Amino acid sequence: MAQSAGSGWRGSRPTGGSSAHRPARRPGASRSCLPHERVDVSVAQTVIALARGLDLQVVAEGVETPEQQQWLLHHGCHLLQGYLLARPMPLNECEMFLERLAADAVS
Structure with missing residues (x-):
């Protein structure tokens, strides 16, 4: 599941978009791949490797x-x-959250 800036995949569906430069591509590990059982651990380790x-x-x-x-x-x-990191939130709350996060990173 590759994912890049503005384009890539979410699950088995492409998200669309493109970029003129080489974007960072990121395979995703969904909740179903997080380690709960032996098979899940193997899948997550394989995706990361x-x-x-x-x-x-x-x-x-x-x-x-x-x-x-x-x-x-x-x-x-x-x-x-x-x-664990943040719950879904409306756009205005998200903007404030990101501003606080950036301010905390600077200080």
């Missing part, structure tokens, strides 16, 4: 627990999204 081998970054979606976060970070997946 494949991405590394192709010099890509991996975005893990659906991260809900600190244990999932730690497992993913330990295995080399450093781009995460999910309820």
Whole structure:
């Protein structure tokens, strides 16, 4: 599941868009791939290893627990999204959230 700036894949569907420069492509690991069972662990490790081998970054979606976060970070997946980090929010709240996040990163 490759995903780039403005284009890529979400699940098995293309998201569309294009870019003139070489965008960062990111395979995704959805909640169904996060480690809960032996098969899930193997799938997540394989996606991360494949991405590394192709010099890509991996975005893990659906991260809900600190244990999932730690497992993913330990295995080399450093781009995460999910309820653990932030709940879905309206655009205006999202803008304020990102401004606070950026301000905290600077200080």
